[in-house]
Amino acid sequence: DAGNGCDVLTIAHNTNLSEGIYFEDKMANGEPFTAEYVEARNAMEPVIEIYQHKGDSECLPGTATADELCGFEALPFSNLATTNQERITPPDPKGFLRQAYGEGMKFEASLGTNPFQYGITAATDSHISAPGFVAEDDFKGHGGAGQPNRFLPPPQGFPDVEYLSPGGLTAVWAEENAREAIFSAIRRKETFGTSGPRIVVRMFGGWEYASDLCNAEDLAAQGDAGGVPMGGTLSQQPGSSAPMFVVSAKQDPMGAPLQRIQIVKGWLDGNDYEVEVYDIAGNPDNGASVDLDTCEAEGDGAADLCQMWQDPKFDPAQRAYYYARVLENPTCRWTTWQCSTAEYDCNDWDYDECKALNDDLKSNYTCDCCDPAVGLNEAVCASVDCSDLGVLPEVEERCCHQVEPSIQERAWTSPIWYQPPS
Template structure:
């Protein structure tokens, strides 16, 4: 799947100032004590909620062109556990409902194609709309798709949706989210997608609102037709907050198809990143969508040749349109781990880390259905939905083969309650994590005082908050001669596979200004040990029955925990740490298609997968 790099395979209360509490007065004076943790005092522990922050319905122009007819209402109903009829005629239902959802239809021509088909009289005076309506009548959907692709990158007046219609459709779309939002039961966010792709290089962001339609509908979405520069998007978000008093964030995705633009060292105007840019990006983009249907973006084997799990659902053929091939030098500006490393370097030079983001997953499905389990994957567009021949089709009829699509991903949020306000705040403080579609439960804390027994306590989360910071938090210089300790606990998806291992991945900036990374296996299932001569760890094994498309949880562990101390800690070096949890092998969705339909699957298509979870990082700053 990566055509040019085959040679590279390779709490009750959370105290914010207790880190020095064990030092005697003779050891350390009160004047020497300093703030070690960034989290606020907590009165309530957090609960785990699952959701998708990037989903499309028939209101998105590309989805509509490619035959998606599920509405925004149906998208929310499906997420809440109701059965819907997919566009291929099959009944579809989630095994377990989601806790929250954002339907983020494209801002560009939001809802327009659906209105053209029903002959909305408000479009009669719009010349472009009439031309597109004629294409619809003639069944020229590919011509319509090309016209849409060209139009979204221009700001010429004749290509813009009439303002009154944009306002009306946006207001109606926002109100749908309000209709399904039930505080304490289900959170429905208002959102949209800003669809910038300069010369086919992906810079897309979804925009998520904290409040509902009453505030969100006061401003129509900022689209790529207004500007394809993310700095202009951030300015528009600032204007929204200033004028409404509401809150909003942007979430970037698919750096892997940006051909080096997503985390470039230069701004879109060609100038190097500066302090103002760094502050704005850190302010408006607190999390990054690291895994989704168009590939996993955590790491790449070319960048991390010593990481045996880096080559996971890799998309590296070119940009989002496949109009420009990928070059090796682009990769370091496309992937999560390398961006986190670059962020340390920028912070040292600019005073602010522009890439200080937490990690989430979402689907980017354009079917109106957030499906992430391998045995219930309904694809990206309606024509990707289950069928005997779907794996040999191409995405949008012209891009990657459908078998390359990934049944990913989900956002897990540690939030005090299931409400817009609480989950939004969890996202902003980065107390969230990503999975490739599985529902692994993952806690990750960092501090200076954790003991091995802490993670075995029934209230280990309380201890985690009291002694340190959760995922997404910050550590500053600690007690003399101490290295940070990290407490991690992972539990398998109740409906899924056992766990292979837990790893902590560290990145740091050395004195010469160079960054590096290292992977530490901190918890292994089945009593496996690292061979200290070779550095190798035996594989967990594989129970997948290819003929029957099943697996057994006779290997791996239902739960893995660890308290780990960084053995190579340098208190003078900026660093980040995040946890990665790997499942045992299970059948991939392509194997289920092969069994269910008797389909012939491309021999290049993987038949097994090791799903995973990625915590948001914890940063150390001297």
């Protein structure tokens, strides 16, 4: 609008620590959304971070729209202040993207436009000018979040707060590596995010695709010609068929094999918001695992996966979205990598000695690899009952907020949307 030839857009920051404020149902002045405001917001803010250094913003475990994989890198905090203090405060369900997608469809039904129709990105949130520094097996901390004992080598110290992670990466399907092409791709939301690995994902949706599209050398060209890519909105239903989707994924050449592809569908049934997750390719029971002592991976996986899928429960009268989630085989988390390399031993571990080290350093954070929060001290945590945190000794309470020692890295595509005829 300034007429100076400059282009600008914004990328919404991680929302899991926003206490639900980010997805409030009103404008900054406190007034209800207007269609004009929502259209301006969509134009300036087309995409959002689903994952970064401070955890996952996809979905919150224990909520109505959650699935069994929503616990991935879940922070036990509601805002940034409590994260820095390591003061456990439950996250607000309204701060997660899957919840916002449902609320956005409800607004669309009344306003004619969706304030939360975001595409997907991911990032490190690094404060050390290293945006691609995301490897779990070589994590040296992200600057501004380091802790007082970060200069001590494991098993005594860690380079960062145990709940945080190396962060993720954004991929953009642009015609060329040029600013204008990249901006255009972000505006049309042809983007996906990963939790760090360089997984490559394509997703297209349409009404009439060839059943053997996965075998086509020009899959992307046919996907575009017959429908829309990730981030797009399906055209109106030409007949009575359900929409078809094709998802193709290739593993990071330096990473773990792929375990499976899922499609996450959300829809409105009247004013009720429903979510279902479908495994469409690969095998969740492929037997893959990781040795937590050595971080050696075991079991089979796939270098690439591709699958056509048609919605078995499609209702043309219901608003809906579909996004793909691609999962790797299990691997060690960064905390486990560091402890494995340090050859930690918890047999004679003493929490009082551990805590004394932190007190000397004026640190509220993890003191060593055997701190229950790191998830490796099975002897301390095996019989802990987390149903009543108020009566547990401090050392046992830390068992109830531990990080997972192994993780399944992943990628998330921007959703493809369906809007019923008005």
